[in-house]
Every structure is written in structure tokens, then in C-alpha cells.
Amino acid sequence: MTPKNLDSYLEDISHYLAVKDGGQEILAEIRSHILEKAEAESGGTTEESIAKVIAAFGRPQDIAAKYMEGQAIISPTFKKHLFLYTGILFAFHFGLTLVALISKQSFVVLPFFYIPRMDSLEALFYLPMTIIYDFGLVGIFLFYLTQKKREAALPWPKALKTARASTEMKSPRIISLILLVLAFGALLYARIRYGTIFFFSPKLGQPQPLLDPASSGFISSLFVAMLGCETAAYALRFYSRSWWINLAKNAAILLLLTTVWNSPVEPQFHPGAGLDMKSAAVAFVTLLIVLAALDFIKSLAHISRRYLR
Amino acid sequence: MDNEFENLETEMNRGFLQILVLAALERKMYGYKMIKSFHEMGYTIEENTLYPLLRRLEKNGWITGEWDVSEDRPKKFYLISEQGRAVRKRALEIWKAQNDILKKNMEVKNDA
Numbered sequence: 541m542t543p544k545n546l547d548s549y550l551e552d553i554s555h556y557l558a559v560k561d562g563g564q565e566i567l568a569e570i571r572s573h574i575l576e577k578a579e580a581e582s583g584g585t586t587e588e589s590i591a592k593v594i595a596a597f598g599r600p601q602d603i604a605a606k607y608m609e610g611q612a613i614i615s616p617t618f619k620k621h622l623f624l625y626t627g628i629l630f631a632f633h634f635g636l637t638l639v640a641l642i643s644k645q646s647f648v649v650l651p652f653f654y655i656p657r658m659d660s661l662e663a664l665f666y667l668p669m670t671i672i673y674d675f676g677l678v679g680i681f682l683f684y685l686t687q688k689k690r691e692a693a694l695p696w697p698k699a700l701k702t703a704r705a706s707t708e709m710k711s712p713r714i715i716s717l718i719l720l721v722l723a724f725g726a727l728l729y730a731r732i733r734y735g736t737i738f739f740f741s742p743k744l745g746q747p748q749p750l751l752d753p754a755s756s757g758f759i760s761s762l763f764v765a766m767l768g769c770e771t772a773a774y775a776l777r778f779y780s781r782s783w784w785i786n787l788a789k790n791a792a793i794l795l796l797l798t799t800v801w802n803s804p805v806e807p808q809f810h811p812g813a814g815l816d817m818k819s820a821a822v823a824f825v826t827l828l829i830v831l832a833a834l835d836f837i838k839s840l841a842h843i844s845r846r847y848l849r
Numbered sequence: 850m851d852n853e854f855e856n857l858e859t860e861m862n863r864g865f866l867q868i869l870v871l872a873a874l875e876r877k878m879y880g881y882k883m884i885k886s887f888h889e890m891g892y893t894i895e896e897n898t899l900y901p902l903l904r905r906l907e908k909n910g911w912i913t914g915e916w917d918v919s920e921d922r923p924k925k926f927y928l929i930s931e932q933g934r935a936v937r938k939r940a941l942e943i944w945k946a947q948n949d950i951l952k953k954n955m956e957v958k959n960d961a
Contacts, residue, residue, distance in 0.1 A: 562904070565925075566900070566904065568923065568925075569880065569900060569925050570900065572879075572881075572922055572923060572924055572925070573880055573881050573896060573900070575922055576881050576922065576924075577881060577896075580881075596896070597896055597897055598895075598897045602897065603897050606897060606898065606901040607900075607901045607904065609901065609905075
């Protein structure tokens with residue numbers, strides 16, 4: 541009868557041992573070795589003598605690793621590609637998420653993407669999941685290449701070859717910060733004092749609210765919050781010029797912009813404002829979303845580059 | 850320093866061990882016997898290194914393995930193949946050539 545500790549040791553090895561064939565034979569050979577050594581050195585195969593031999597033989601994961609030498613799950617040479625491709629895929633996925641937010645529609649981009657209909661808050665939970673999904677998707681692709689031993693030369697975007705090595709953000713200027721703080725203060729004051737930050741002036745010196753009171757307060761607060769984010773992020777640059785701050789700022793601004801876009805209250809413009817104000821507002825918010833999205837992707841690229849050095 | 854030297858020793862042993870096993874398997878042997886035999890000659894090999902190596906050599910077709918189940922405890926015996934002999938011959942030539950280069954370099958250094 542085989543001592544229990546030997547069975548348990550071999551079973552542990554089998555959990556780590558991922559060989560195509562001959563796994564049972566490997567275990568049988570190790571079993572034979574351990575029993576013979578225990579008998580030769582201790583005169584019998586008791587649990588104690590087996591335990592001594594097992595201790596010298598090594599940890600199950602180390603044993604399995606030696607049998608699997610040279611059998612990487614994903615080739616180490618693909619490490620940079622794994623991060624780079626995940627970043628590119630995420631940028632694409634991020635763009636699709638924005639489209640879903642703006643269009644208020646769910647859609648499929650064959651063969652891999654299903655983008656559900658969502659609101660801004662749901663997008664906050666959805667985006668981290670997309671990173672995991674994209675990482676997995678790229679991982680599966682590289683795993684396939686590694687296992688098939690395809691010696692494919694994987695493409696590397698030209699833009700990254702010529703990109704500047706510097707990954708630091710520009711130094712902040714005190715005058716810019718003062719202007720941002722003043723603008724933020726002015727908007728905050730207008731929001732509190734008049735309930736809106738949007739005005740038009742049909743006659744010189746006689747400003748009037750541009751939006752109806754029902755929608756004006758909510759949308760104004762969102763724009764004040766956006767400028768608050770921008771100001772806080774700029775002020776933080778005096779302490780740290782990390783791209784993570786820029787990334788977080790743009791994520792917050794995008795969240796606020798998409799909330800404006802999906803505002804439950806349809807904004808009503810003052811009839812005396814003239815022009816097609818609704819189209820102008822749509823164009824303005826679209827422009828802000830595109831700019832924030834581009835800045836978000838830029839921050840992501842700078843952060844990724846640190847891992848790609 | 851010690852760690853680095855250990856790594857160097859492991860790297861050096863990697864090639865040497867393959868040649869040694871190919872040399873030892875001119876006669877049929879099983880793993881434990883091989884470890885004892887090397888130990889008696891003054892060379893200690895870790896058991897968890899030898900068995901994976903034997904498996905690799907067998908997969909390459911350089912040695913053949915056969916289970917002997919005639920006793921209570923089955924053992925797997927190994928023997929060098931013709932392909933293994935050819936590999937061993939080439940490996941020894943490389944080893945000798947490397948040794949000559951090393952010797953020449955050491956002589957040059959000693960002359961200087």
C-alpha cells in the first residue's frame with residue numbers, strides 16, 4: 541500500500557503538470573523513485589521516510605515547471621504586444637462606448653463587440669470590464685500564436701516608433717491656474733446667484749437666461765462641475781505631472797458631458813435667442829466630447845508607453 | 850555574487866549533464882541508479898533535474914525508455930539510441946573545440 545502523503549504529493553504535481561501526453565508516466569516514474577530512495581535510505585516506505593524524500597525532491601509546482609520548460613502559455617517576446625494591443629483595442633472599445641452613450645442604442649460590431657445601451661453611470665462600470673475583456677481577447681490571440689509556434693512578425697504601429705520618448709506632461713503655469721480659478725468662480729457665482737450660466741443679450745446690457753428654468757439649473761451645474769474638474773486637475777499638476785490625473789479628469793468630464801447629452805429634461809431655448817440654438821448646442825457638446833475623448837486616449841497612450849519601454 | 854555564480858554553474862551544468870547522461874546510457878539504467886552512479890563518481894545531480902531531462906532526451910529520440918514490470922516496483926530503464934550517439938559525438942566535438950579555445954586564451958593571458 542502506498543503511503544497517503546505520497547499519493548497526495550503526486551496528485552499535487554498532477555495539478556500543475558500540463559503536458560500533452562505522458563503525464564501518468566511521469567507520475568509513475570516519480571513514485572517509483574521516491575519509494576526506492578525511501579527504502580534504500582531509511583530501510584522502509586513509512587510515511588516518515590517518504591516525507592523525507594519528498595522534502596528533498598522539491599515543491600510540486602517546481603517539479604511540474606521543470607517538465608514544462610520552454611512551454612510558455614504566451615511567449616515572453618509578446619509581452620509588449622499584449623499591453624500595446626490591449627491599449628489599442630480599449631481605445632476602440634472606448635469610442636464605441638461613447639457612440640452607444642450618445643446614440644442611446646445597443647449595437648454589435650462583428651465579430652467581437654456587443655455594446656449595450658447604457659447611461660453615463662453604467663458606462664463607468666462598463667469601461668473597466670472592457671479593459672479586462674480586451675486584455676483577454678488579445679491574450680487568447682497571443683496564446684494561439686504561441687501554442688501554434690507561429691513565428692509571425694507582429695505589427696508595431698508606426699506612430700509609436702516615432703513618438704517622443706518624453707512621457708511627462710507640460711509644466712503648469714500660475715497665470716493659467718489663476719484664469720481657470722477665476723472662470724470657475726464666475727460660473728459658480730452665476731449658477732448660485734441666477735440659477736444658470738447660460739445667457740444671451742438681445743439688447744446691450746440686458747442679459748437674459750438662454751434656457752428655460754427647468755433644464756437650465758441642472759445643465760449649468762454639470763458645466764460648472766466640468767470646469768471644477770479641469771481646474772482641480774490643473775492645480776494638481778503643480779504636485780504631480782502624472783498622466784493618471786489627466787486620465788481621471790477626462791473620464792469625469794466625459795461622464796458629465798454624456799449626462800448633459802442624455803439629460804432627462806429636454807432643454808427649451810429662449811424664443812428670442814435667434815439662430816438654430818439646438819443644433820449649435822448639439823455641435824458644441826459633440827465637440828467637447830470628441831476633445832475629451834481624444835485627450836483621454838492620449839493619456840492612456842502615455843501611460844501605456846511607460847509599460848512598453 | 851554567490852547567486853550569480855550559482856546561475857552560471859546551472860547554465861554550465863545544463864549542457865554538461867546532457868552529454869554525461871548520453872555517455873552513461875551506453876548501458877541500460879534507470880533514474881535512481883544513475884543518480885547513485887554519478888554520486889559515486891563525485892557528481893551530484895538533483896533528482897528533480899534528471900527526470901525532466903530524461904523525458905526531454907527521450908522525446909528528442911536520443912534515448913529510448915522502457916518500463917520493466919517484472920519486479921514489485923516497476924522501473925523505467927533508459928538506453929542511448931543511434932541518433933543519441935550521433936548527437937553525443939557532435940556535442941563532444943563542440944565541447945573539445947570550446948575547451949581548446951579557452952586553453953589558447955588562458956595561454957595568451959599567461960604569456961602576457
